[in-house]
Amino acid sequence: MSSSQENHEMTRDSLEKLLNKTAGLFNKYNYHEGIDEALKLIEASKEFGSDYHHYHAHNFLGFAYTELDDTIRAKKNYEYALDFAQKTENDTLILWAYNNLGNIYSENPKTVDRGIEMYKKVIQLAGETDMQRESLAPKINIAWTYLDQKKPYSAFPYLEESVTILKDTEDNYVRSQLYMLLGRYHRATAKPDSAEVYLVEAFSLAEQDSLYLPASEIAKEYAELLFEEGRYEDAYLHLAKHNEFNDLLFEKEKLEQVEAANARFDVSEYQKNLELAKKEQIFQEQIISKSNEKVMVMVISSFVLMLILLILNKINQDRKRLIYELRTRNRQLQEAKENAERLSLLKTRFFSTVSHELRTPLYGVVGITSLLLEEKGLEKHHNDLKSLKFSADYLLALINDVLQMNKMESNLVSLEDINFNLEELMLSIVNSFEFTRLQNHNKIHLEIDDKIPSTMKGDPVRLSQILMNLVGNAMKFTERGDIYITARWREFKESKAKVYFEVKDNGIGIPENKQNVIFEEFSQLKSDNYNYQGTGLGLPIVKKLLELFGSQIHLVSEEGKGSVFSFEILFDKASSQNIETFSPDLLPEPSPGNKTVLIVDDNRINQVVTQRILEKKSFSCEVAASGEEAIEKIKNNTYNLVLMDVNMPGISGLEATRRIREFDKTVPVVALTAVEIEEIRNKIFTAGMNDIIVKPYDVQQFYQIVFRNLHVDKINELQP
Numbered sequence: 001m002s003s004s005q006e007n008h009e010m011t012r013d014s015l016e017k018l019l020n021k022t023a024g025l026f027n028k029y030n031y032h033e034g035i036d037e038a039l040k041l042i043e044a045s046k047e048f049g050s051d052y053h054h055y056h057a058h059n060f061l062g063f064a065y066t067e068l069d070d071t072i073r074a075k076k077n078y079e080y081a082l083d084f085a086q087k088t089e090n091d092t093l094i095l096w097a098y099n100n101l102g103n104i105y106s107e108n109p110k111t112v113d114r115g116i117e118m119y120k121k122v123i124q125l126a127g128e129t130d131m132q133r134e135s136l137a138p139k140i141n142i143a144w145t146y147l148d149q150k151k152p153y154s155a156f157p158y159l160e161e162s163v164t165i166l167k168d169t170e171d172n173y174v175r176s177q178l179y180m181l182l183g184r185y186h187r188a189t190a191k192p193d194s195a196e197v198y199l200v201e202a203f204s205l206a207e208q209d210s211l212y213l214p215a216s217e218i219a220k221e222y223a224e225l226l227f228e229e230g231r232y233e234d235a236y237l238h239l240a241k242h243n244e245f246n247d248l249l250f251e252k253e254k255l256e257q258v259e260a261a262n263a264r265f266d267v268s269e270y271q272k273n274l275e276l277a278k279k280e281q282i283f284q285e286q287i288i289s290k291s292n293e294k295v296m297v298m299v300i301s302s303f304v305l306m307l308i309l310l311i312l313n314k315i316n317q318d319r320k321r322l323i324y325e326l327r328t329r330n331r332q333l334q335e336a337k338e339n340a341e342r343l344s345l346l347k348t349r350f351f352s353t354v355s356h357e358l359r360t361p362l363y364g365v366v367g368i369t370s371l372l373l374e375e376k377g378l379e380k381h382h383n384d385l386k387s388l389k390f391s392a393d394y395l396l397a398l399i400n401d402v403l404q405m406n407k408m409e410s411n412l413v414s415l416e417d418i419n420f421n422l423e424e425l426m427l428s429i430v431n432s433f434e435f436t437r438l439q440n441h442n443k444i445h446l447e448i449d450d451k452i453p454s455t456m457k458g459d460p461v462r463l464s465q466i467l468m469n470l471v472g473n474a475m476k477f478t479e480r481g482d483i484y485i486t487a488r489w490r491e492f493k494e495s496k497a498k499v500y501f502e503v504k505d506n507g508i509g510i511p512e513n514k515q516n517v518i519f520e521e522f523s524q525l526k527s528d529n530y531n532y533q534g535t536g537l538g539l540p541i542v543k544k545l546l547e548l549f550g551s552q553i554h555l556v557s558e559e560g561k562g563s564v565f566s567f568e569i570l571f572d573k574a575s576s577q578n579i580e581t582f583s584p585d586l587l588p589e590p591s592p593g594n595k596t597v598l599i600v601d602d603n604r605i606n607q608v609v610t611q612r613i614l615e616k617k618s619f620s621c622e623v624a625a626s627g628e629e630a631i632e633k634i635k636n637n638t639y640n641l642v643l644m645d646v647n648m649p650g651i652s653g654l655e656a657t658r659r660i661r662e663f664d665k666t667v668p669v670v671a672l673t674a675v676e677i678e679e680i681r682n683k684i685f686t687a688g689m690n691d692i693i694v695k696p697y698d699v700q701q702f703y704q705i706v707f708r709n710l711h712v713d714k715i716n717e718l719q720p
Contacts, residue, residue, distance in 0.1 A: 015053045018044055022060055031064045038064070055084040055093050062100055072335070075104045079331060083324065091129045098122045099138050106145045110341075116142055136165045136174070143181055152188035159185060173214065176205040180218045187225050195225055216245035365392045366696035367609030374616070386435060392696070415548055419574045420460035422487060422499070423448055429467050430485065433475055441480045444471075451489035452499060457572035462545050469538040470503040470565050478507030478562075495573040506562035515555055519543045595710065596620045596638070600630040600653065601645040601672065606695075610643060610672075613699060614706070627656030634660055639667055641709055644689065646673040646680065654687040661688040668709040 018041050025034035038060040045054035058081040065074035078100045085093035098121045106115030119138035126135035139158040146155035162178055169175075179202035186195035199222040206215035219242035226235035299306040369389040372378055378385065430444055437444055467485070474483045483505045490498040510518065519539050542565075543553055549569050557563035597619050599610050611621045622639070624630040627648055634642065642660075646653040657669050671684045674695040684692055693705050 015041070015044055015048060015050055019053055019056055022057070026060055026063065031068060035061060035064055051084045051087040052090065052093070055081050055088060055090075055097070058084065059096070059100065062104075066104065071104060071107065075101070076331065078104060079327075083327070091125065091131065092134070095122050095125055095131070095134045098125070099141070102138060102141060106141065110338075112145060112149065116145060119145075132165055136162055139165070140174070140178060140181065143185075147181060147184050147188065150188070152185045155181070156185055172205040172209045173211055176202045176209075176211060176214045176218065178202075179205065180214065180221060183218075183225070184221060187221075187228075192225060192229055196222070199225065212245045212248045216242050219245060361605075362392055362395065362696045367606075367613065367699075370699045371609070371612050371616070415459040415462060417457060417459065417572065419455055419457050421455055422452060423454065425460050425464055426467070426485065426487065429464060429471060432468070433471060436472075436475050440475060440478065442475060442478055443482050445482060445484045447484070447486045449488045452487060453497060453574065455574040456497060456499075457574045458569070459549075462548065463569070466542050466545050466567075467501065467503070469542050473538050473565075474503055474505035474507065474563070478505045481506045481562075490568060493570070496570050497573065498568055498570050500566065500568050502564060502566040504562065504564045509559040509561050510555070510557040510563055511559045515557060519553070594618075594620075595640045596622065597641045597643060597706075598622050598624060598630065598633060598637075598639045599643050600624045600627065600648075600656070601643075602626060602648045603645070606645070606672075613702060617703065627651035627653060627659075630656055631659055634664060634667065641706065642667055642669045643672055643693070643706075644669050646671050646684070654683055654689075657687045657689050670705060670709055 018037065022034060022037040022041055025031075025037055038057045041053060041057035041060075045051075045057060058077045062074045062077035062081060065071070065077060078097065082094070082097035082101065085097045098118050102115045102118030102122065104115070105111040105118060108115075119142045122138040123135045126132060126138075139162045143155040143158040143162065146152070146158075159178070159182055163182075166175060166178065179198045183195045183197075183199035183202060186192070186198065199218060203215060203218045203222060205211075206218055219238045223235045223238040223242060226232075226238060295309075299309075366389060369385055369392065373382065373385050373389065426446060426448060430446055433444065436442075471483065471485060483503070486500075486502040486504070488500045488502075490500050492498075539553075546553055546567055546569075551567050551569050554566045555563065556566075597614055599607055599614075599621055601607050601610065601623075602625055607623050607625075611623065614621050622633065622637075624633055627650055630642070630644070633639075644653040644657060648656075651659075653671065653673075660667070660669065668690045669688065670691045670693055671680075671689045672693050672695060673680060673684070681692065691705055691709055693702060
């Protein structure tokens with residue numbers, strides 16, 4: 001044996017010893033020392049240029065970080081492992097690398113489709129290389145993922161193929177997991193008898209081989225099936241077995257079972273096929289050695305060919321380096337994107353919480369101010385109270401602007417499609433600016449084209465937000481002037497009507513060099529003047545809302561002469577069904593003591609405000625400070641209406657309503673919430689509530705919703 005061959009063998013022996021030592025530490029779940037040895041193996045692999053050992057080192061690290069719930073580092077190391085596996089051209093290593101990445105991606109709901117792609121890549125490669133046994137793990141993992149996503153019919157073909165591959169192989173661990181998944185499939189497709197057959201067999205296999213984690217999972221699944229079938233005694237027994245196996249999982253001598261199960265199939269398959277991969281690597285190295293001898297013969301015989309090969313090799317190395325750098329940059333970009341999405345989600349949750357916490361005290365301010373405005377004894381303070389209410393309404397508008405912009409940036413805003421009366425909507429907008437109009441000594445001129453249908457179909461809330469922002473903007477920058485609000489019919493196109501809207505003022509106008517800037521967030525015109533202060537969000541919100549309508553804002557303005565904002569929206573033709581409107585002035589007011597309302601709110605100020613407003617209309621009121629107290633009162637008394645706060649300590653208003661509906665299906669329950677209505681609407685109606693009042697509310701709107709639901713209650717009383 002030559003000296004170079006001896007050195008090569010010594011190098012290989014030292015790498016093998018380091019690889020075996022690292023594998024031994026991970027087999028004993030000694031992750032701290034195992035990670036250190038894996039890092040040493042990486043350095044040694046770099047020194048000796050062994051892609052094969054480089055792969056195993058990163059694969060060990062990926063497995064360790066997966067078990068330690070550090071998915072970011074795990075994914076990074078599995079990707080490195082895939083790169084080195086591809087360099088070795090070792091099919092087995094490549095299959096393992098894709099399967100491990102599939103496990104990482106499938107655990108994250110945002111990347112589950114990417115995980116399934118990885119699994120399918122393994123299946124494809126296994127078929128191309130005639131290694132069907134290697135496709136078992138990814139097929140089971142795909143089926144598992146689809147079942148977790150509540151897609152049993154997508155999972156079933158992979159379960160069938162897995163059964164075919166497994167056949168008569170003695171592998172109770174894999175077979176027990178496969179039978180459990182088949183049981184889950186039959187349970188999900190309403191075949192309880194078939195589900196029970198598979199779950200019983202799966203549990204028997206797991207119990208037979210003392211596979212505690214699979215046995216625990218199967219026992220729990222079987223207990224849930226028995227409970228659905230009404231076999232409560234058997235369900236209790238299997239739930240007890242589930243708890244028994246869970247206890248065994250924490251015993252020191254059973255640690256290997258826990259760790260093996262947590263890694264799903266990849267570690268089990270890795271241990272079974274490690275020797276096979278080593279033999280394949282040795283065989284490939286022998287082939288490479290023979291190829292090198294042939295290359296040497298060719299180099300000796302042709303110096304020109306050698307130069308060509310060297311040049312091609314250099315080009316190939318440069319290409320690999322560039323590809324590697326590109327993949328690294330792509331991974332960094334993906335990590336940055338995921339981090340940005342996480343921060344965006346945190347910001348959305350923060351704004352939602354702030355919304356509730358700010359609106360709750362505003363509810364007390366607006367409510368008490370509205371009540372004081374109706375007190376005849378406080379007429380000399382009437383203007384002060386109107387100013388106070390205006391300030392509270394203005395603060396609420398600022399809060400809503402910030403929250404609206406945040407929701408639109410997070411793509412959480414969508415359009416509704418309901419019938420509405422355009423004339424009533426625009427009159428309501430004009431009336432809402434009465435205080436500001438008087439304060440700035442302005443005149444508002446409203447013009448609505450007679451050709452516009454009285455009822456159209458679209459999103460009145462978003463249209464109202466657009467017009468409120470434009471009118472508010474015109475009102476703010478105009479003093480002792482005129483504001484023109486116009487709606488003109490453009491054309492009918494099939495079942496749609498196009499309407500042109502215009503808001504015109506003769507205020508200070510907008511300089512030409514500022515006309516694009518004002519539609520950017522937080523930009524303000526003449527920010528040095530206190531009279532024009534604001535958030536700078538009104539016009540950006542208008543622009544984004546119009547994009548939802550498929551429209552755009554147009555601006556014509558001259559400094560010192562005023563501005564004209566205009567846009568067009570295409571509405572659907574309204575259905576023949578009329579819009580139902582309820583007004584407290586149109587419905588008979590209840591006589592004292594005739595109507596009883598239960599107010600459920602944990603905030604004392606909110607209780608007082610709501611009670612005072614209701615007593616103005618001669619309602620009898622009772623108060624409950626918690627969901628539990630409300631349930632007991634409704635069980636023991638009769639109420640015509642329940643006003644239920646959504647967010648309360650203990651059980652929430654939603655949970656309290658669900659429990660109330662178990663014994664009382666008819667009493668109207670109206671939600672009181674300071675949360676954005678779009679965020680909670682579905683939850684409210686699913687819980688069994690009849691309507692929603694958003695805090696802080698307009699008193700007249702409050703009465704309208706109360707009387708509307710009392711009207712529904714009256715209909716329920718008349719029904720047999």
